[in-house]
Amino acid sequence: MTSDTTQRHAVIYVRISRDMTGSGSGVGEQEKLCRDLAGRLGYEVTAVYSDNDISAFKGAGRASTRPGYEQLLKDLRARNADAVIAWHTDRLHRDLPELEGYIDACGEGKNGIPTYTVQGGDLDLSTSSGRMIARILGAVARQEVEHMIERMRAGKERNRGAGIRTGGTPPFGYRADERQDRRQIPGVSKGMVIYEPEAAAVRKAYADVISGVSLYSIAKEWNKAGLRTARARINGGQPWKGRTVGLTLLRAANAGLIEHPQSSGNITGRALWAPIVDEDTWRAARGILTDPSRRTPGRKPSNLLTGVLICGVCDGRVFGTQSQQSNGRRAYRCVWYETHPGLGSTGHLTRDLVSVDEYVEQVILERLSRDDVLAALRHRPDVDLAALDNRRTAINAELEEWARTPGITPRQLQIRNAPLLEELDQIEQNITDALRSDPLPEFAGAADPAKVWHGSEPEGIPPLAIERKRAVVAMLMRVKLHPLGRGGGAKPAGWRVGDPWPFDYTSVDILPPDA
Numbered sequence: 001m002t003s004d005t006t007q008r009h010a011v012i013y014v015r016i017s018r019d020m021t022g023s024g025s026g027v028g029e030q031e032k033l034c035r036d037l038a039g040r041l042g043y044e045v046t047a048v049y050s051d052n053d054i055s056a057f058k059g060a061g062r063a064s065t066r067p068g069y070e071q072l073l074k075d076l077r078a079r080n081a082d083a084v085i086a087w088h089t090d091r092l093h094r095d096l097p098e099l100e101g102y103i104d105a106c107g108e109g110k111n112g113i114p115t116y117t118v119q120g121g122d123l124d125l126s127t128s129s130g131r132m133i134a135r136i137l138g139a140v141a142r143q144e145v146e147h148m149i150e151r152m153r154a155g156k157e158r159n160r161g162a163g164i165r166t167g168g169t170p171p172f173g174y175r176a177d178e179r180q181d182r183r184q185i186p187g188v189s190k191g192m193v194i195y196e197p198e199a200a201a202v203r204k205a206y207a208d209v210i211s212g213v214s215l216y217s218i219a220k221e222w223n224k225a226g227l228r229t230a231r232a233r234i235n236g237g238q239p240w241k242g243r244t245v246g247l248t249l250l251r252a253a254n255a256g257l258i259e260h261p262q263s264s265g266n267i268t269g270r271a272l273w274a275p276i277v278d279e280d281t282w283r284a285a286r287g288i289l290t291d292p293s294r295r296t297p298g299r300k301p302s303n304l305l306t307g308v309l310i311c312g313v314c315d316g317r318v319f320g321t322q323s324q325q326s327n328g329r330r331a332y333r334c335v336w337y338e339t340h341p342g343l344g345s346t347g348h349l350t351r352d353l354v355s356v357d358e359y360v361e362q363v364i365l366e367r368l369s370r371d372d373v374l375a376a377l378r379h380r381p382d383v384d385l386a387a388l389d390n391r392r393t394a395i396n397a398e399l400e401e402w403a404r405t406p407g408i409t410p411r412q413l414q415i416r417n418a419p420l421l422e423e424l425d426q427i428e429q430n431i432t433d434a435l436r437s438d439p440l441p442e443f444a445g446a447a448d449p450a451k452v453w454h455g456s457e458p459e460g461i462p463p464l465a466i467e468r469k470r471a472v473v474a475m476l477m478r479v480k481l482h483p484l485g486r487g488g489g490a491k492p493a494g495w496r497v498g499d500p501w502p503f504d505y506t507s508v509d510i511l512p513p514d515a
Contacts, residue, residue, distance in 0.1 A: 007044050008082045009082050010038050010046070010082060010083040010085050010116075011047040011072065011081040012038070013049045013084060013085075014031050014086070015051040015092075030086075030091070033118045043082070046080075047081070049068035051068040051069055069092070073105045076106055077105050081113060083113060083114050084115045085115075089123065096135070169230050170192050170230065171248070173199040173248075173254060174192040174193065174194060174198075174199075174276075175192065175193055176193075177191055177273070191272060198227065199276045203276060206285045210285055210288065212467070212470075212475075215242035217468075218240075218245050219241050222240045222245070223240050249286075250286055254276045254277055255278065255279045256270060256271045256273060257279065280431050284431060287432040303321060303353070304473065305470075309332060309480075310478055310515070311480075312509070313482075313483060314334065316334055318334070319332050319334055322350070329352055329353070329354060332353050332481065333349075348483070351481050355503045356481065358503075359505065360477075360510075364472065364473060389431075392427050399424075440475075442464065477510050477512065477513055478515040480509040480511055482508070
């Protein structure tokens with residue numbers, strides 16, 4: 001860039017992996033030391049490239065971009081500098097392939113650009129011996145990073161074994177257990193403490209999921225209450241969606257349990273922090289949310305009878321909706337023939353959506369007004385929850401004991417664990433069924449189920465949400481629709497052209513929920 005008689009120019013590169021305070025003091029101190037070195041070497045600093053709070057390591061699943069470093073390489077290739085000054089070589093790169101790119105940018109021979117460091121010595125990349133030293137230092141830096149990662153993983157495993165939180169942002173419903181100078185004290189802090197304004201919403205959400213409320217509705221309720229995701233403490237947070245609510249409720253930490261980070265639902269022990277909900281409630285909700293038959297989490301329901309309708313022609317259970325050309329009203333339409341063309345393509349049947357919904361609602365409200373129906377629905381299975389919980393604890397202890405058995409092969413462990421895991425699944429299903437055995441809390445002691453269902457504006461009672469109505473319908477019945485025939489069925493006595501067509505109740509069969 002310059003001749004021997006002109007001023008030599010250097011560029012400085014500074015980087016720090018984690019800026020805990022956000023003040024940039026780390027890179028600022030590096031820059032000061034680098035400027036001092038430039039002065040001693042007789043260089044004028046013409047540019048400073050900084051990557052604050054960015055790691056140079058590129059491991060599995062990581063592809064960090066360093067804008068400052070990328071600009072440095074561009075200027076080196078353009079020969080806009082006579083030297084590079086850094087605090088240490090590991091500030092520049094900790095990845096061997098990246099080092100080769102840096103060597104190529106600096107160039108070889110008499111026109112090569114040297115690198116000077118405050119702590120790591122000088123690198124003359126224009127010579128083969130200088131490049132060899134750079135590669136050795138790069139390999140050492142890589143080994144240091146890998147060793148650090150190994151120590152961190154081992155430390156996290158020890159923490160998980162002891163029931164201690166391993167770091168990161170506390171999840172929704174919790175805050176860090178800070179005791180002194182906003183720090184956690186080893187051996188004293190429990191990792192997290194319950195943050196009641198959020199924990200109350202989490203508890204209600206578990207009860208809602210178990211009673212049939214959709215994740216979409218819970219997300220809508222949380223957003224209306226001004227709640228935001230846990231990352232709000234970092235970047236302002238995001239509004240809740242059904243999916244993020246589901247992931248929050250699936251988190252084992254809410255039940256005071258330690259979950260293996262690489263295996264969802266794999267519980268490795270109990271945590272030191274207090275649970276927001278008990279383990280049985282968490283497992284009951286988890287069983288619902290992970291049910292393969294469950295539709296896409298968070299999708300807003302719109303039709304009352306989707307999922308309970310049966311076609312009287314083909315016994316198909318796939319119904320969509322359409323707008324009728326004759327009157328513009330929406331209708332339920334059997335689409336089973338579209339997905340199973342071998343059954344024919346006659347269209348099967350189309351029924352007016354509002355009329356069918358109104359009729360089914362009449363049947364629902366009549367049933368909800370009967371004490372015998374409510375009592376049957378609220379029948380609690382003859383389950384000893386304490387005994388189930390004790391057996392579950394014993395099975396988990398036995399599984400852990402077998403896992404620690406010296407000399408046992410993976411195949412032997414699989415054979416030995418299979419019956420225990422099968423029994424454990426059955427126990428958890430029994431607990432889930434027991435906890436879901438009181439599915440209609442809204443109608444407990446209600447004198448008029450219609451007010452619960454439709455709401456009452458004068459009394460300030462809001463109508464039941466559509467997803468909750470769907471859950472109640474699914475608990476009580478299946479609905480089989482039959483075609484009306486050409487012309488919509490027999491004309492009633494006294495009917496005239498232009499009169500509304502009366503609903504044919506005989507074309508709808510109300511079946512039990514297990515039909």
